[in-house]
Amino acid sequence: MDRFETLTAFVAVADQRSFAAAARALAISPPAITRAIASLERHLEVRLFHRSTRAVALTDDGAAFLDRARRILIDLREAEQIVMGGRSVPRGQLYLTAPVMFGKLHVLPALSALLASHEGLSARMMLIDRNVRIVEEGIDVAVRIGTPADSALRVVAIGSVQQTIVASPEYLAEHGAPASPSELKDHRCIIGSGVRAGGAWAFGPKGETIIDVAPRLTVNTVDATIAAAEAGLGLANLLSYQTAQAIAAGRLVRVLAHDAPPPMPVSLLFEGGRAAMPAVRLFIEAMKERARQRAWA
Known part of the structure; x- marks a missing residue:
């Protein structure tokens, strides 16, 4: 292998935490991966991985080398794409x-x-x-x-989305719609995970009003959050692109729209x-x- 292929093998082993898995990912033989890493370690005069029968882990030297190896491969790939594709x-x-x-x-x-x-x-x-x-x-x-x-x-800005508090028509018929954010404490709320996870919901022209809601249900995907809201399990805090279809179909209803924070x-x-x-x-x-x-x- 040349130097760049050896670096590719090193990054693959670090990502997969396995010589065999790295070989499969790169479509080469396990012995070739082993030889590449051994060659790189000889060249650098350091040990890059701790090896055992159960696991492969980076050494301190390996961890320090990994980010630089990634950067080299990224720069090479970028240069190749520009040259191969011209500029158009x-x-x-x-x-x-x-x-x-x-x-x-x-x-x-x-x-x-x-x-x-x-x-x-x-x-x-x-x-x-x-x-x-x-x-x-x-x-x-x-x-x-x-x-x-x-x-x-x-950063290139391409638009915006809006926070939407939604519930099913059945839930609102049974429990009523909150007239203000402060009334959320009297409602069942659904919490999702991800970047916007948590029970601190923002409201107001500057997002300055924070309401801590107690979750009746916590789920780990947006799809599950939407499904739970449509099933009438409570109010959910989602984004406009996530709820648009369900609102248009009448499966969800938006509430507290006038109290929404900025897009x-x-x-x-x-x-x-x-x-x-x-x-x-x-x-x-x-x-x-x-x-x-x-x-x-």
Whole structure:
């Protein structure tokens, strides 16, 4: 293996925590992975992994080397994509991440159109309801909802979403609708997990009024939160794009709309160098166009 292939093997073993799993992920033989790591350790004159019959773990030297190895591979991949695709034709792999439901509803359609139009482009999309480390994971573009905290990254705002407190018509018929946020203490509430997890619900023109709700039910996905609300188990705090279909179909009703906090921005985050990649530029434009069509308003 050359130096870059050896680094790829090292990162794969670190990610998979297994030589065999890394070999499967890279579609090479386990002995080849073992030889690559041994060669790298000889070259660096350090031990990168603690090995046992049950587990593989990074040594302190290995952990210190991992971030730099990732950075080298990311820079190489970015340079290859720019050269292979010129500055106008998207080629290679585009790696995206987004919240689960937003990704399914709004990122996947935009990505599908790009893939249909550009034969040389492939994509990898990680849908997860938590913020991941963009640089360390080698992600080209991340879709974020809420104020971005990654100050070193470039940010393109593409729209906003609104907090919505919802319940089923059956629940409201039985328990009544809260007239003010303070009345939530008298209601059954559903709490979800993820970035917006927790029982502190914000209200008011600046989000200055915080109501601590006691959950009657806690679930770990947005889909489950919506399903629980539709089943009449209580009030749920969700975002407008998550509830739009259920509200339009009459399965959920929005309450406390006049007390909602300010809208939350929807942004695309990426490293500055990735702006030169044709696939990144086209994806950003595709998401801007979807926002102009008020796809998630």
